[in-house]
Amino acid sequence: MSPEEFRQHGHRVIDWIAEYLTNPSAHPVLARTRPGEVAAALPSSPPTDGEEFDAILQDLDDILLPGITHWNHPAFFAYFGISGSMPGILAEAIAAALNVNAMLWRTSPAATELEEVAVDWLRQLLGLPNDFRGHIQDTASTSTLVALASAREATGLDIRERGLAGRDVPPLRVYCSEEAHSSVEKAAITLGIGRESVRKIRTDDEFRMIPRALEEAIEIDRSAGDRPFCIVATLGTTSTTSVDPLPQLAAVARRFGLWLHVDAAYGGAAAVVPEIRDVTRGWEQADSIVVNPHKWLFVPIDCSTLFLRDPEITRRAFTLVPDYLQTPQGESVTNLMDYGHALGRRFRALKLWTTLRYFGESGLAARLREHIDLARAFAADVRRDPDWRVEAPVPFSTVCFRFTPPGLGDADTDALNERILEAVNATGEVFLSHTRLNGRYTLRLAVGNIRTEAGHVRDAWRLLRDAARNEQPRQ
Amino acid sequence: MSPEEFRQHGHRVIDWIAEYLTNPSAHPVLARTRPGEVAAALPSSPPTDGEEFDAILQDLDDILLPGITHWNHPAFFAYFGISGSMPGILAEAIAAALNVNAMLWRTSPAATELEEVAVDWLRQLLGLPNDFRGHIQDTASTSTLVALASAREATGLDIRERGLAGRDVPPLRVYCSEEAHSSVEKAAITLGIGRESVRKIRTDDEFRMIPRALEEAIEIDRSAGDRPFCIVATLGTTSTTSVDPLPQLAAVARRFGLWLHVDAAYGGAAAVVPEIRDVTRGWEQADSIVVNPHKWLFVPIDCSTLFLRDPEITRRAFTLVPDYLQTPQGESVTNLMDYGHALGRRFRALKLWTTLRYFGESGLAARLREHIDLARAFAADVRRDPDWRVEAPVPFSTVCFRFTPPGLGDADTDALNERILEAVNATGEVFLSHTRLNGRYTLRLAVGNIRTEAGHVRDAWRLLRDAARNEQPRQ
Numbered sequence: 001m002s003p004e005e006f007r008q009h010g011h012r013v014i015d016w017i018a019e020y021l022t023n024p025s026a027h028p029v030l031a032r033t034r035p036g037e038v039a040a041a042l043p044s045s046p047p048t049d050g051e052e053f054d055a056i057l058q059d060l061d062d063i064l065l066p067g068i069t070h071w072n073h074p075a076f077f078a079y080f081g082i083s084g085s086m087p088g089i090l091a092e093a094i095a096a097a098l099n100v101n102a103m104l105w106r107t108s109p110a111a112t113e114l115e116e117v118a119v120d121w122l123r124q125l126l127g128l129p130n131d132f133r134g135h136i137q138d139t140a141s142t143s144t145l146v147a148l149a150s151a152r153e154a155t156g157l158d159i160r161e162r163g164l165a166g167r168d169v170p171p172l173r174v175y176c177s178e179e180a181h182s183s184v185e186k187a188a189i190t191l192g193i194g195r196e197s198v199r200k201i202r203t204d205d206e207f208r209m210i211p212r213a214l215e216e217a218i219e220i221d222r223s224a225g226d227r228p229f230c231i232v233a234t235l236g237t238t239s240t241t242s243v244d245p246l247p248q249l250a251a252v253a254r255r256f257g258l259w260l261h262v263d264a265a266y267g268g269a270a271a272v273v274p275e276i277r278d279v280t281r282g283w284e285q286a287d288s289i290v291v292n293p294h295k296w297l298f299v300p301i302d303c304s305t306l307f308l309r310d311p312e313i314t315r316r317a318f319t320l321v322p323d324y325l326q327t328p329q330g331e332s333v334t335n336l337m338d339y340g341h342a343l344g345r346r347f348r349a350l351k352l353w354t355t356l357r358y359f360g361e362s363g364l365a366a367r368l369r370e371h372i373d374l375a376r377a378f379a380a381d382v383r384r385d386p387d388w389r390v391e392a393p394v395p396f397s398t399v400c401f402r403f404t405p406p407g408l409g410d411a412d413t414d415a416l417n418e419r420i421l422e423a424v425n426a427t428g429e430v431f432l433s434h435t436r437l438n439g440r441y442t443l444r445l446a447v448g449n450i451r452t453e454a455g456h457v458r459d460a461w462r463l464l465r466d467a468a469r470n471e472q473p474r475q
Numbered sequence: 476m477s478p479e480e481f482r483q484h485g486h487r488v489i490d491w492i493a494e495y496l497t498n499p500s501a502h503p504v505l506a507r508t509r510p511g512e513v514a515a516a517l518p519s520s521p522p523t524d525g526e527e528f529d530a531i532l533q534d535l536d537d538i539l540l541p542g543i544t545h546w547n548h549p550a551f552f553a554y555f556g557i558s559g560s561m562p563g564i565l566a567e568a569i570a571a572a573l574n575v576n577a578m579l580w581r582t583s584p585a586a587t588e589l590e591e592v593a594v595d596w597l598r599q600l601l602g603l604p605n606d607f608r609g610h611i612q613d614t615a616s617t618s619t620l621v622a623l624a625s626a627r628e629a630t631g632l633d634i635r636e637r638g639l640a641g642r643d644v645p646p647l648r649v650y651c652s653e654e655a656h657s658s659v660e661k662a663a664i665t666l667g668i669g670r671e672s673v674r675k676i677r678t679d680d681e682f683r684m685i686p687r688a689l690e691e692a693i694e695i696d697r698s699a700g701d702r703p704f705c706i707v708a709t710l711g712t713t714s715t716t717s718v719d720p721l722p723q724l725a726a727v728a729r730r731f732g733l734w735l736h737v738d739a740a741y742g743g744a745a746a747v748v749p750e751i752r753d754v755t756r757g758w759e760q761a762d763s764i765v766v767n768p769h770k771w772l773f774v775p776i777d778c779s780t781l782f783l784r785d786p787e788i789t790r791r792a793f794t795l796v797p798d799y800l801q802t803p804q805g806e807s808v809t810n811l812m813d814y815g816h817a818l819g820r821r822f823r824a825l826k827l828w829t830t831l832r833y834f835g836e837s838g839l840a841a842r843l844r845e846h847i848d849l850a851r852a853f854a855a856d857v858r859r860d861p862d863w864r865v866e867a868p869v870p871f872s873t874v875c876f877r878f879t880p881p882g883l884g885d886a887d888t889d890a891l892n893e894r895i896l897e898a899v900n901a902t903g904e905v906f907l908s909h910t911r912l913n914g915r916y917t918l919r920l921a922v923g924n925i926r927t928e929a930g931h932v933r934d935a936w937r938l939l940r941d942a943a944r945n946e947q948p949r950q
């Protein structure tokens with residue numbers, strides 16, 4: 001492709017994106033395609049000769065777009081809503097063009113130093129003390145994996161070199177609440193610690209880890225000769241966005257000499273809002289914290305930041321410098337490949353930096369505040385209707401609720417809520433997801449998209465009530 | 476940002492990229508910035524109020540660009556040259572705009588199905604049998620981590636659930652050559668297997684693993700009660716791009732019942748060239764193979780494909796489906812989150828598919844063939860000069876060589892070559908890297924950039940000889 005052709009195709013792509021983002025509501029939120037339909041519409045073999053770029057763009061419209069679930073849709077309320085803001089999208093295009101691999105400082109000093117600066121900016125926006133140093137990983141799953149690997153390294157058992165098997169190492173145990181994200185278990189599986197070693201601690205009636213239950217679990221494991229090594233607290237659980245009691249959990253971690261990792265992948269962003277920040281109290285005592293700018297800070301996926309109190313432990317856990325990666329700068333510079341399992345690294349800092357600059361602290365806070373207000377207004381609507389219940393507190397922008405008409409047993413209520421969810425999602429006008437709370441099928445509305453306005457939330461509420469009317473069991 | 480503003484800024488960004496890529500040689504290949512210089516030029520705190528996008532673009536030019544090491548430069552010969560082709564860059568912009576998370580089929584059916592189709596296209600281009608199924612990871616490090624986790628799962632020791640510690644599990648051992656990539660050790664560290672468990676097998680005089688030495692090592696470990704579980708063969712080692720004897724290693728794997736993983740992150744791409752493909756003979760017997768389209772197939776970083784003979788083992792190793800991720804489609808569809816540790820997934824398939832379509836099989840093969848020819852021509856030049864030596868065979872597009880004037884001891888020759896490398900890199904006209912072969916400091920020239928032409932390679936050779944003349948020890 002010549003630069004002139006790139007210019008032409010590029011302008012077309014920009015126009016395509018501008019049009020797409022002008023009105024993402026033109027598409028059903030949730031893709032209506034049937035399994036296999038997209039694949040069947042594509043040739044089963046690659047072309048022998050190159051094709052025109054225009055033909056590729058045409059297939060994007062004709063074949064791919066109908067199979068896209070539109071995370072950009074302002075009524076995307078499922079899981080956690082995310083937004084790739086426009087400045088972030090442009091930064092991604094530039095990063096793809098620069099195409100640097102920031103494995104070593106030397107292989108692109110600006111990529112490494114911008115990552116240090118942008119992540120430190122984020123640290124300041126979040127009000128974290130300046131003894132935390134952070135870097136970027138792809139996802140919170142990887143950040144938590146790296147955090148747990150660091151906690152494992154901090155045991156001093158030399159697991160890095162000698163491994164866990166065939167030697168006198170007791171089972172390592174990690175503690176999180178029963179509401180913690182599945183990435184904690186996945187990290188334990190990956191690290192050879194084992195899923196059973198993840199002790200899921202009971203939660204209170206607001207879905208927060210019970211410190212006393214945590215202490216008991218640690219004591220039982222210690223008595224059995226096991227080796228507790230890490231507590232994972234959650235600041236904004238996936239189901240209900242509950243916040244574990246961080247100051248108390250930090251005290252437990254200190255008392256037993258355990259690593260404290262805080263999973264604030266979603267909730268941490270709220271610290272940008274001054275009047276909300278208090279909810280994070282205690283996280284400054286953590287050893288590691290994950291916050292995902294691609295979740296609720298308008299950075300395109302993927303961008304997860306991992307803050308470490310002592311990055312040297314993480315470096316010790318992972319660093320390996322073969323001859324061919326030794327540089328004249330040696331250890332006088334940060335080589336980001338040393339802080340995780342992956343050698344190659346995209347220039348993700350560019351989109352984080354661009355987004356923080358474009359919105360500024362006040363712009364980010366305003367948008368988050370609005371999302372929180374929208375969620376609380378929705379919760380108020382739900383509470384006003386006697387046939388509906390809000391099932392958990394709303395500390396951030398996510399509401400858990402269900403339809404609970406009188407005279408219906410638990411199983412029937414579950415089935416009814418499931419049908420309601422399918423019905424509203426089938427309209428294509430909104431997309432919500434579900435969870436289970438105390439075993440009960442529960443609906444969830446999470447506000448996180450930069451285009452969401454009060455009308456979208458009101459529409460969701462209207463569609464839910466319509467569906468509840470239509471789906472009520474025949475008497 | 477309004478769509479209209481996005482259009483304006485977007486066109487400017489496209490023009491910026493077009494101009495940058497018209498002549499990447501306008502910049503020194505290797506950034507000349509001093510450590511800390513980029514960071515010092517940036518504000519130490521984030522802005523309170525949002526800034527203009529134009530100001531960000533201005534800083535890109537003024538502050539960041541001088542700190543970029545230009546992987547796009549046609550004389551980037553270090554490590555492995557890579558290229559984010561123009562169609563791939565545009566696809567990345569579209570993926571950032573769509574901003575889907577392809578964790579579940581449902582959360583963007585087209586992203587999942589396009590990944591299955593595009594990776595299968597690649598499988599066909601590489602001539603792999605159709606019993607391999609692949610998916611995309613970020614980097615080869617992650618692909619190898621997932622492969623080794625799958626091999627660990629295949630032992631049937633239920634390490635996923637029960638972990639490795641505090642039970643009767645012998646040390647697991649994994650075998651690779653002493654020339655294998657550091658990601659094998661990093662995977663062993665991460666997985667709790669331990670770095671010591673990576674048995675580095677001796678290589679022959681062409682830097683290929685010696686099958687007999689491998690068998691001996693396995694037998695010694697078995698006699699000691701250890702548990703060999705995996706062989707990692709390399710198709711294109713990092714230093715010399717040597718190819719381990721795959722058919723013999725596959726026979727050893729079969730004989731001992733071990734998993735065979737083939738690291739073809741760089742070399743695998745060469746299978747697209749019909750007259751070169753024979754070099755991959757034997758890889759069709761592997762259990763898993765990693766090939767990186769972001770390395771030598773013109774896809775912007777990051778895009779690593781992992782081919783699996785039995786993806787069900789990998790799924791068993793990693794799958795965990797919390798209530799909130801259960802979908803009406805259940806297991807009738809592929810949910811890509813099940814095939815690794817990370818939940819979130821970017822829409823990486825779009826750039827792979829776009830690149831394969833734009834170039835087609837013949838276009839890719841032509842470019843790879845040219846790179847191979849350029850490297851062989853360079854090796855021929857080096858061989859013709861009696862003061863220089865080519866230090867390893869050249870199966871692909873990478874040449875290992877050094878300056879070996881008569882009468883100089885090994886240590887002095889090492890130091891001299893190091894000075895030569897620093898001198899040519901300081902010109903800003905080329906960027907080469909080094910390695911050590913049999914303990915000797917060796918220079919490396921790797922051709923992999925889509926813009927590299929014969930003149931760039933000739934220039935490198937001229938600069939090297941000039942530097943050798945200037946850097947010769949004073950008599």
